[in-house]
Amino acid sequence: MWGLIHKLGSPKWFYQLSATLQPWCWGAAALLLLTGTLWGLVFAPADYQQGNSFRIIYVHVPAAFLAQSVFVFMAGAGLIHLVWKIKMADMAAAAMAPLGAAMTFVALFSGAVWGVPTWGTWWIWDARLTSMLILLFLYIGVIALRGAFARRDSGARAASVLAMVGVINIPIIKYSVDWWYTLHQPASFTLTSRPAMPVSMWLPLLIMVAGFYCFFIALTLMRTRSEILRREAHTQWVQTLVKESR
Amino acid sequence: MPSSDTTPQVAIVSESKAKPRLTVALRATLVRELSRMRRRRGEVLNPLVFYALAISLFPLGISPEADLLTAIAPGLLWVMALFATLLSLDGLFRSDFDDGSLEQMMLSPQPLAALSVTKVAAHWLLTGVPLAVMAPLLGVMLALPLHSYGVLMVSLALGSASLSLIGGIGAALTVGLPRGGVLLSLLVLPLYIPVLIFGSGAVQAAVVGDAVLPHLAMLGALLAAALIFAPWAIAASLRISING
Amino acid sequence: MTLCLQGRQLGCERDDRWLFSGLDIEINHGEILRVTGPNGSGKTTLLKILAGQLNDFSGALHWNGQPLSQVSEQFAANMLYLGHAPGVSAWLTPLENLAWYQALQGERGSEEQREAALARMGLQGLEDTPIGHLSAGQQRRVALTRLSLTPRALWVLDEPFTAIDQAGVDALEAQLAAHADAGGAVVVTTHHALNNARPLCHIALG
Known part of the structure; x- marks a missing residue:
């Protein structure tokens, strides 16, 4: 176990490993996303209440899942970076942050679009959407803090601390927003909360969620690899790599 | 400069004699903060003046109608207290960072987390508590019913302690940056949302005569959580900023 | 030793x-x-x-x-470290600054002790002047007072x-x-x- 962690901590080793992993992740992502999209948009039955507009769920829910879990991954990487001083973890965190923010934005935007047929308005202070909006601000904070430091190493450490502070706060924020919501709008309709979804509806959703995760992993690997090249540009192995590719 | 009189032999402090007395250091730090602020009255007064001024803009911007003001008063008083706290945060560690005192705090044999929380406590005493004391005055201007003033003060006093602690993390993270002020608010405001919800919730409940205790209990729980997590986060952030 | x-x-x-x-x-x-x-x-x-x-x-x-x-x-x-910045607060007097330093080490010290140390650095008469009113050299001297105050x-x-x-x-x-x-x-x-x-x-x- 420790050997694996230390191997993963070596940028060169990670670079080589990710080279073999990457095509598989892209393949799986393409396959899953294609299946899920076709199934969800074409073959799944329409909702008895919302009609076809419910199909936004196949983008909204996976994006929302990812938006939240990416923050947790990022904080985990931050912890590894701070405690064991493994710079590889920080490169991964730096690669993940904009992806997580983008997923949060997708979840927010799809929620807003969904709001038009459902509530007749683009924005409603729904508990989930509100939490998602706050999450977006948390992401922007982490990204901005990293960028604000002149020295990259300090920015990396500061971003790691903030990500960990954020991840402790996310459940608290979620809980308090839910409390606030029930206090102000006790009986209103919430997106995606439904008593029972038939298999033909949730199975494609599951596939889409898996597809989003694969897509995210593939993209993170790709971005981490370019971050490795950027940071390790002065090392022997990167320079030979560049020479070979010429 | 010292005259070269009989210089005593330099002694190396051994393990047993090195026991530093934490309470002495903490009390001295609190006294130091309070006397520093006594000489920088503006630093203490400005957030309060901002609070009063900002609150008095709302009737001008919205409407002087009492019913409307009563409805929005709990939220306004709380949101503006948030901003007033935020305004004072940038100075929390800044001057100690610039003059090298933070470096000395870090190198002292005392735990940095305890020393920095003492500074945060002083910040709360000089910002949060005065805001809480002043809030009823502004409540009058916003036509807040009399019976909710007690809850307003208690909720602000309790909540602002969490605000100081959470804000301390943001201040510690941005103290090394030349213009950390705006970034600080970006980092800290999202983390303030739970405090805002339960704080203004308490006042709203008091206005309509609902149970207030659940809200206040939640504010207390938030403060407990902040007391557990914030000190190490502040200390870790300060170390990053000092060595940046 | x-x-x-x-x-x-x-x-x-x-x-x-x-x-x-x-x-x-x-x-x-x-x-x-x-x-x-x-x-x-x-x-x-x-x-x-x-x-x-x-x-x-x-x-x-x-x-x-x-x-x-x-x-x-x-x-x-x-160990005693003196950094680039003198490490004294502009809003406090030399005596207050030194008292805080001693307290950081867990020592209470005494006012006479601090006054004597300041006098040895040629700062008598300035004990109660806020540091911000002193010159850069005087501020540095206040910081250097710690060398003899906390051995x-x-x-x-x-x-x-x-x-x-x-x-x-x-x-x-x-x-x-x-x-x-x-x-x-x-x-x-x-x-x-x-x-x-x-x-x-x-x-x-x-």
Whole structure:
């Protein structure tokens, strides 16, 4: 176990490993996303209440899942970076942050679009959407803090601390927003909360969620690899790599 | 400069004699903060003046109608207290960072987390508590019913302690940056949302005569959580900023 | 009592650039170590490492034979660091600043003790003037008062001669020499050549 962690901590080793992993992740992502999209948009039955507009769920829910879990991954990487001083973890965190923010934005935007047929308005202070909006601000904070430091190493450490502070706060924020919501709008309709979804509806959703995760992993690997090249540009192995590719 | 009189032999402090007395250091730090602020009255007064001024803009911007003001008063008083706290945060560690005192705090044999929380406590005493004391005055201007003033003060006093602690993390993270002020608010405001919800919730409940205790209990729980997590986060952030 | 701070193969990397590497340092009692080098060569960083303030460096530090990280509390109780910034608050008087420093070390001290120490630094009459009203040299003198007020075996001083006048420079030099004579040790960065016959070690960076 420790050997694996230390191997993963070596940028060169990670670079080589990710080279073999990457095509598989892209393949799986393409396959899953294609299946899920076709199934969800074409073959799944329409909702008895919302009609076809419910199909936004196949983008909204996976994006929302990812938006939240990416923050947790990022904080985990931050912890590894701070405690064991493994710079590889920080490169991964730096690669993940904009992806997580983008997923949060997708979840927010799809929620807003969904709001038009459902509530007749683009924005409603729904508990989930509100939490998602706050999450977006948390992401922007982490990204901005990293960028604000002149020295990259300090920015990396500061971003790691903030990500960990954020991840402790996310459940608290979620809980308090839910409390606030029930206090102000006790009986209103919430997106995606439904008593029972038939298999033909949730199975494609599951596939889409898996597809989003694969897509995210593939993209993170790709971005981490370019971050490795950027940071390790002065090392022997990167320079030979560049020479070979010429 | 010292005259070269009989210089005593330099002694190396051994393990047993090195026991530093934490309470002495903490009390001295609190006294130091309070006397520093006594000489920088503006630093203490400005957030309060901002609070009063900002609150008095709302009737001008919205409407002087009492019913409307009563409805929005709990939220306004709380949101503006948030901003007033935020305004004072940038100075929390800044001057100690610039003059090298933070470096000395870090190198002292005392735990940095305890020393920095003492500074945060002083910040709360000089910002949060005065805001809480002043809030009823502004409540009058916003036509807040009399019976909710007690809850307003208690909720602000309790909540602002969490605000100081959470804000301390943001201040510690941005103290090394030349213009950390705006970034600080970006980092800290999202983390303030739970405090805002339960704080203004308490006042709203008091206005309509609902149970207030659940809200206040939640504010207390938030403060407990902040007391557990914030000190190490502040200390870790300060170390990053000092060595940046 | 002996005193020994050892650094082996010290190196410090900042954003993929090595400030210095492979540095072997040993400071024993009775020694003055002077660190020189051009701007940006990592003098301050080296001093921060030797003061136990930075921990992201390569190599190992030992205090009296034990790894520094294991005896950090004991080390902190024997070391006095003066950084680039004097470390005194502009809004407090010299007496208040010094009282706080003593308290940080867990000592209460006494007002007479602090007044005497300030007087020895030529600051009598200024005890109750806020630091912000003093000149840069006077502020530095207040910071240097700590050398005699809180006795420590190892002094780590980053540019201590900055801003003080010639008489002050001479006196501080004598003080450093006396400290080494008494069995203490000094690590100092300065552009100013120390002109006395101390067992002076010298490290040039850059």
